[in-house]
Amino acid sequence: MSDGRKRFKECQCRKRLAERENTGPGSGTYMLPPLIGFKNHDATKYRNPAYTISGYIKPIDKRLSPGPCYGLERNFTQHGRDGIPAYTMAAHIKPLSTCRVPGPGAYWVERVPPMKEDRAPVYTMKSRTKQRPGDKIPGPNAYGLPPYIGPRIPNKTSFPAYTMTGKPIELKRDRMPGPCAYTPVSLNNFKKKYPQYTLIGRNYPPGDKSKIPGPLAYNPMYRVQTNPPRFSFGIKHSPYTTPIILPNDV
Incomplete structure (x- = not known):
């Protein structure tokens, strides 16, 4: 047998062994847990x-309690007594004297007007009660209203009142400066500055002799929002020209 056939048979044997090792047990090897029992x-x-x-x-305590030895009636259930309600007739209770x-029957129902209809109010006139000698209260005429002329009115608004006096005599010792003697304070000291x-004058940068255009050199009517962009075509360069390489690009 040649070496090629031996190698082919060895490879097939190895494949069969690997397939046997990788295959697991069948479904019959597993047992499901039972559904009967605890x-x-x-x-x-x-x-x-x-x-x-x-x-x-046996109870630990010496006092033994009775077991289920109670007798229940037939009309008792787990929800209570079963059957029609029962009533008892008691004696008439005498009313108390107090x-x-x-x-x-003591009320006159027919004399009362219907509750849903409108009815006029009813008043009764009673005699005047006697005043006690100690309660001598003054009537409304005993009080007087305050005058309406002048500033001292408790319940009304009054305008301001002024008086004109003579010029006071200046004392020699108390000669104070007037308002014009003081200089006005700047508002920047206590308000926002x-x-x-x-x-x-115009400052030119040193060494710069270029002519910079002024504000009048620009068109004020040009607006970026309304005017479309404008492009210009440059000179076409040859693809064989060498690009510019600066020392920083290396």
């Missing part, structure tokens, strides 16, 4: 609670 139950399924019946536990309230500008 232990090892399937986690993806609902599991009902499980209870165990244990023996009777609480004698009139009954419904605005910038100040001065007009000086």
Whole structure:
């Protein structure tokens, strides 16, 4: 057998071994968890609670309580008593002497006008009560209104009042300067100070003799928003010309 065939068979054997090692077990090797019982139950399924019946536990305390030995009637359910309601007839309670309230028959219903209709107000005239000797209160005529002339009116607005006096005699010791003796204070000391500008001569930069155009050299009617952009065509250069290489480009 030639070496080529041996190598081919060895490669095929290696492929078969690799396929056997990579293949996993089939579906029959797995067991699903049971759905019956409490232990090892399937986690993806609902599991009902499980209870165990244990023996009777003796109470620790000596005082023993009775078990379920109570007798219930037939009309009792888990929601309460079942059946029609039952009533009892009690004796008539005598009214108390201090609480004698009139009954419904003591009122005249037919004399009362209907509640939804309009009715005029009703008044009663009563005799004047006697005044006590100690309560002598003055009437409205005993009070006087203040005058309306002058500045001292408590409940009315009054205009300012001025008086004209003579010129006081100046004392020799108290000769104070008048308002004109003081210089006015600048407003920049206590208010916002605005910038100040001065007009000086034109300064030319030293060594610059170029003719710079003034403001009149420009067209004031040109507007960037309304005028479209303008382009100019330059000179066409040959593609064989060497580009300009500066020392900074290296």
